[in-house]
Amino acid sequence: MAKKPAFDLIFNPKSIAVVGVGLSPTIFNSGKLFLDNILEFAFKGNVYPINPRGGEVSGLKVYTDLGEVPGPVDYVISCIPAAGVLQLVSECAAKGVKAVCLYTAGFSEIGREGRKLEEEVRHLARRSGVRVIGPNCMGVYSPKAGLSFCADFPKETGRVGLICQSGGNTIYLVRAAAERGIRFSKVVSYGNACDVDESDLLEYFLEDDETDIVGAYIEGVKDGPRFRRVLRDLSAVKPVAVLKGGWTEAGAGAAASHTGSLAGSDQVWEAAVEQAGAVRVDSLDELVDMLVTFQFAPVPQGRRVAIFGVGGGASVTSTDDCAAAGFSLPSLPQDIRDALMSAIGDEAGTILRNPIDFPPMLSSNDLYRDLLRRVFSWEGIDLVLFQVPLRGIVLTLPVAQAIFDAQIDNILTVRDECRKPLAVIMHYLATGEGWQAASAYHQRFAGAGLPVYLSTLGAMKAIDRYMRYQQSR
Amino acid sequence: MAKKPAFDLIFNPKSIAVVGVGLSPTIFNSGKLFLDNILEFAFKGNVYPINPRGGEVSGLKVYTDLGEVPGPVDYVISCIPAAGVLQLVSECAAKGVKAVCLYTAGFSEIGREGRKLEEEVRHLARRSGVRVIGPNCMGVYSPKAGLSFCADFPKETGRVGLICQSGGNTIYLVRAAAERGIRFSKVVSYGNACDVDESDLLEYFLEDDETDIVGAYIEGVKDGPRFRRVLRDLSAVKPVAVLKGGWTEAGAGAAASHTGSLAGSDQVWEAAVEQAGAVRVDSLDELVDMLVTFQFAPVPQGRRVAIFGVGGGASVTSTDDCAAAGFSLPSLPQDIRDALMSAIGDEAGTILRNPIDFPPMLSSNDLYRDLLRRVFSWEGIDLVLFQVPLRGIVLTLPVAQAIFDAQIDNILTVRDECRKPLAVIMHYLATGEGWQAASAYHQRFAGAGLPVYLSTLGAMKAIDRYMRYQQSR
Numbered sequence: 001m002a003k004k005p006a007f008d009l010i011f012n013p014k015s016i017a018v019v020g021v022g023l024s025p026t027i028f029n030s031g032k033l034f035l036d037n038i039l040e041f042a043f044k045g046n047v048y049p050i051n052p053r054g055g056e057v058s059g060l061k062v063y064t065d066l067g068e069v070p071g072p073v074d075y076v077i078s079c080i081p082a083a084g085v086l087q088l089v090s091e092c093a094a095k096g097v098k099a100v101c102l103y104t105a106g107f108s109e110i111g112r113e114g115r116k117l118e119e120e121v122r123h124l125a126r127r128s129g130v131r132v133i134g135p136n137c138m139g140v141y142s143p144k145a146g147l148s149f150c151a152d153f154p155k156e157t158g159r160v161g162l163i164c165q166s167g168g169n170t171i172y173l174v175r176a177a178a179e180r181g182i183r184f185s186k187v188v189s190y191g192n193a194c195d196v197d198e199s200d201l202l203e204y205f206l207e208d209d210e211t212d213i214v215g216a217y218i219e220g221v222k223d224g225p226r227f228r229r230v231l232r233d234l235s236a237v238k239p240v241a242v243l244k245g246g247w248t249e250a251g252a253g254a255a256a257s258h259t260g261s262l263a264g265s266d267q268v269w270e271a272a273v274e275q276a277g278a279v280r281v282d283s284l285d286e287l288v289d290m291l292v293t294f295q296f297a298p299v300p301q302g303r304r305v306a307i308f309g310v311g312g313g314a315s316v317t318s319t320d321d322c323a324a325a326g327f328s329l330p331s332l333p334q335d336i337r338d339a340l341m342s343a344i345g346d347e348a349g350t351i352l353r354n355p356i357d358f359p360p361m362l363s364s365n366d367l368y369r370d371l372l373r374r375v376f377s378w379e380g381i382d383l384v385l386f387q388v389p390l391r392g393i394v395l396t397l398p399v400a401q402a403i404f405d406a407q408i409d410n411i412l413t414v415r416d417e418c419r420k421p422l423a424v425i426m427h428y429l430a431t432g433e434g435w436q437a438a439s440a441y442h443q444r445f446a447g448a449g450l451p452v453y454l455s456t457l458g459a460m461k462a463i464d465r466y467m468r469y470q471q472s473r
Numbered sequence: 474m475a476k477k478p479a480f481d482l483i484f485n486p487k488s489i490a491v492v493g494v495g496l497s498p499t500i501f502n503s504g505k506l507f508l509d510n511i512l513e514f515a516f517k518g519n520v521y522p523i524n525p526r527g528g529e530v531s532g533l534k535v536y537t538d539l540g541e542v543p544g545p546v547d548y549v550i551s552c553i554p555a556a557g558v559l560q561l562v563s564e565c566a567a568k569g570v571k572a573v574c575l576y577t578a579g580f581s582e583i584g585r586e587g588r589k590l591e592e593e594v595r596h597l598a599r600r601s602g603v604r605v606i607g608p609n610c611m612g613v614y615s616p617k618a619g620l621s622f623c624a625d626f627p628k629e630t631g632r633v634g635l636i637c638q639s640g641g642n643t644i645y646l647v648r649a650a651a652e653r654g655i656r657f658s659k660v661v662s663y664g665n666a667c668d669v670d671e672s673d674l675l676e677y678f679l680e681d682d683e684t685d686i687v688g689a690y691i692e693g694v695k696d697g698p699r700f701r702r703v704l705r706d707l708s709a710v711k712p713v714a715v716l717k718g719g720w721t722e723a724g725a726g727a728a729a730s731h732t733g734s735l736a737g738s739d740q741v742w743e744a745a746v747e748q749a750g751a752v753r754v755d756s757l758d759e760l761v762d763m764l765v766t767f768q769f770a771p772v773p774q775g776r777r778v779a780i781f782g783v784g785g786g787a788s789v790t791s792t793d794d795c796a797a798a799g800f801s802l803p804s805l806p807q808d809i810r811d812a813l814m815s816a817i818g819d820e821a822g823t824i825l826r827n828p829i830d831f832p833p834m835l836s837s838n839d840l841y842r843d844l845l846r847r848v849f850s851w852e853g854i855d856l857v858l859f860q861v862p863l864r865g866i867v868l869t870l871p872v873a874q875a876i877f878d879a880q881i882d883n884i885l886t887v888r889d890e891c892r893k894p895l896a897v898i899m900h901y902l903a904t905g906e907g908w909q910a911a912s913a914y915h916q917r918f919a920g921a922g923l924p925v926y927l928s929t930l931g932a933m934k935a936i937d938r939y940m941r942y943q944q945s946r
Contacts, residue, residue, distance in 0.1 A: 109785075109824075136785075164786070165786070166784070166785050166786020166787075166789070167785070167786070168783070168784035168785065168786050168787050168862055168901075169784070169786035169787065169790070170786075172862065172901040172903055175903040175904055175907075176901075176903035176904075179903055179904050217786065219786075219789060245786060245789040245790055245793070246789050246792070246793065247793055248792070248793045248796035248797060249796065250792045250793070250795065250796040250801065250802050251789055251790070251792040251793035251796060253792070253802075253826070254788050254789045254792040254802075254824065254828050255789045257824040257825075257826055257828075258785035258786065258788060258789050258824055258830070259785065283790070283928075283930070284790065284901070310641070311639070311641035311642070312582075312609075312639050312640070312641065312731035312732065313637070313638070313639020313640070313641050313642035313643075313690065313692075313718060313731065314639075314641050314642065315727050315731060316639070316692060316718040316719050316724055316727045316728045316731050317642070317718055317724070317756070317757065319719070319721070319723050319724040319726070319727040320718070320719065320720055320721045320723070320724035322723065323721035323722065323723040323724060324721060328723065329723050329726075329727075351582070351727065351730040351731055352730075353726070353730055355727050355730075357731070389641055389645065428641075428645040428649075428757070429908075430645055430648040430649035430652055431648055431649075431652050431908070431912065432905070432908040432909035432910075432911065432912040433909075434648075434908075435902075435904070435905040435907075435908035435909070436905035436906075436908070436909060437905075438905065439904065439905040455756075457756070
């Protein structure tokens with residue numbers, strides 16, 4: 001497709017100008033926040049702050065306008081008021097800028113007058129060849145290019161592409177997914193989509209060799225038939241998870257005020273996503289679960305689950321969650337139960353039929369590894385859930401942490417041998433302390449290529465959707 | 474009721490013995506963990522570790538048996554194997570012990586042999602007058618008495634009573650609820666319920682002046698008709714939220730292996746809870762949401778909501794969540810929208826019709842307080858949601874934190890003036906860092922008597938259930 005080279009340039013700028021950088025360090029100064037995030041993220045090309053008053057900011061010379069910048073500028077971030085945007089796009093065209101991200105708001109989302117201005121920006125963009133992202137957005141996060149609007153986003157690249165019509169939701173999705181090991185090829189917060197729209201971006205991801213998996217938060221589409229066509233083509237080769245913002249009538253009204261989006265009816269949307277073969281999800285957290293599943297979960301051959309983990313009550317509610325999502329828990333054969341029973345000796349208070357609530361303190365040794373091997377290699381199950389209510393079992397004593405680490409070693413060893421799909425449930429993180437403790441384990445599991453979920457229901461809904469997606473292909 | 478004085482003694486022991494305390498500091502040593510948690514929680518009465526070998530542990534003299542303890546013993550925690558429990562209960566009777574908590578497992582949950590032993594323990598308990606909690610449980614958390622099985626539980630007392638058939642779930646529920654400001658009168662992890670059962674405890678809470686709100690996690694009931702009667706009587710005077718563990722067929726099987734519970738069918742359960750006038754919830758997190766709602770949320774007069782908060786995308790998805798739970802978002806009248814618009818000046822990218830995505834950096838001043846006052850006192854709404862995607866907006870700059878604190882001051886001031894129900898949504902906490910930052914704010918909001926929720930959908934489901942509970946009375 002002819003557009004791909006142009007978009008490659010958008011995602012790989014060698015030089016950036018931030019226009020509308022104030023000189024004082026307040027949170028009113030969005031230009032300086034963009035600038036500082038780019039610098040802290042360690043963008044390797046040239047960065048030029050622009051302000052008509054000149055001066056210096058964040059250790060950089062401030063240029064009075066784009067024309068004054070000595071070298072080429074590939075990517076521009078606009079933090080000026082809406083009234084100046086047409087002029088800025090013209091200047092971008094004169095300077096040979098590839099793309100301008102309009103953080104600037106005050107367009108179609110505010111009503112008629114804004115719609116008119118947005119229309120003018122679109123025409124200018126199309127005429128001049130400068131691609132416009134937004135307005136009313138955060139723009140591009142492209143780790144390969146060293147470009148980010150949040151300095152704490154991962155610097156490593158990955159295989160997930162994400163488009164999101166809300167800046168705040170983009171930030172949440174990237175952070176929440178990163179916490180669970182997802183890394184991104186390209187992410188775009190694209191706001192009102194005056195020029196570059198959802199179909200352009202999905203079409204790009206279809207062609208993009210750096211993207212294997214796609215997530216999307218969409219409030220409204222610009223061209224329904226084209227969107228359906230592009231989504232179908234993309235879903236045929238790469239898994240796509242889609243969340244619709246504004247699926248209720250009230251929510252659609254809010255979406256119109258947010259990104260000027262004209263939302264179709266929920267039924268139309270549901271049918272479009274389903275017919276295209278994409279996976280529809282119902283919340284941001286489900287979208288993250290789905291990306292984690294696409295990335296890390298091997299598709300089970302069937303719906304028979306073994307739950308291995310800690311806690312009687314947690315085993316009961318996790319079993320309910322599996323059943324509710326359409327999975328079964330076959331009873332382990334007697335010989336495996338006998339082996340488990342003889343391993344725990346007189347340590348009662350355990351559940352061994354399936355779910356298996358094995359005492360965590362016995363889980364660090366070779367015997368445990370042998371037991372795991374028997375459970376994993378039993379052909380009566382298709383998927384193992386390893387559930388860890390972390391705060392409840394470890395970290396009260398250092399010895400507990402050592403045992404937990406050894407248990408993970410055992411699980412990873414057996415997983416590698418048996419090639420049975422395995423998902424990790426790190427649930428019941430009730431407090432900041434619990435979350436802090438969990439983060440290192442999230443990274444460890446994700447580093448071993450395992451999907452980590454925050455609830456059993458979240459896991460099973462996502463795995464169910466993935467299985468149905470695979471079956472429909 | 475005759476039982477209340479006996480139960481008062483269970484919840485207010487003056488002396489405790491932990492039987493089966495090993496002398497080495499390993500996690501196999503559950504007796505020592507119980508002991509150390511009691512000591513760290515700063516129980517004010519006497520604490521006696523018991524082990525036939527004698528010696529010293531955690532700075533305390535170890536007695537060789539219960540009879541050797543010099544003074545009276547009110548409450549005993551058993552960490553010995555199941556085979557020794559009958560003998561222990563006899564010794565408790567001889568010593569005048571009021572209640573024994575059997576952490577010891579290996580009873581009805583393991584099958585026929587265990588059921589027989591449990592039956593014998595029950596008969597002995599009834600004959601001797603020693604009340605038995607468990608087996609297979611953590612027992613009592615009673616902050617007024619200084620008794621806890623987790624040292625990090627709140628030391629302050631509150632008005633919520635909780636019964637829970639799983640120890641791990643009890644720990645999670647207390648921690649998760651405490652994080653959001655809930656404090657407890659009495660909590661019981663009651664396991665297999667061989668003697669003291671769910672109906673006894675609910676009946677006690679009915680009479681207990683220290684308990685206004687009740688939560689329950691139940692895997693199976695001992696006496697269906699009695700349970701229905703007690704639950705109906707209790708629900709008539711105090712709100713009760715109930716979670717059924719093992720509501721699916723598979724989950725019921727797991728519950729049988731966990732606490733030996735015979736779960737009825739889900740339809741029977743649903744009908745029983747509904748007819749009793751209690752509130753049924755579907756997960757531990759919904760149970761926490763429900764306790765928070767009972768404790769802190771004034772019941773709105775109607776279903777008209779205003780959402781005040783940060784983030785365009787968050788406003789859209791929160792609106793969807795409100796609509797999905799049966800709430801509406803009326804458009805603000807033009808005069809209030811004009812006032813909001815003139816306050817923000819040329820700060821575009823905001824939504825002002827309702828939801829209201831007001832720029833957070835303008836929220837610390839008197840003008841903001843006046844605007845809030847107009848929104849709160851508008852008679853077109855019954856409930857205000859204040860939504861805070863914390864990690865997205867604050868704490869990147871110190872000035873942002875100061876502004877956020879001032880914003881909270883404004884909101885609390887106006888809430889106090891206008892007496893309009895207000896709920897706080899602190900969502901999108903994607904990381905350990907975000908959770909840590911949120912904890913102080915959770916406490917601050919809860920300290921001001923506000924319900925705090927982790928998602929809009931969670932909030933609206935709980936508030937919807939509370940409204941329906943109130944309407945049905």
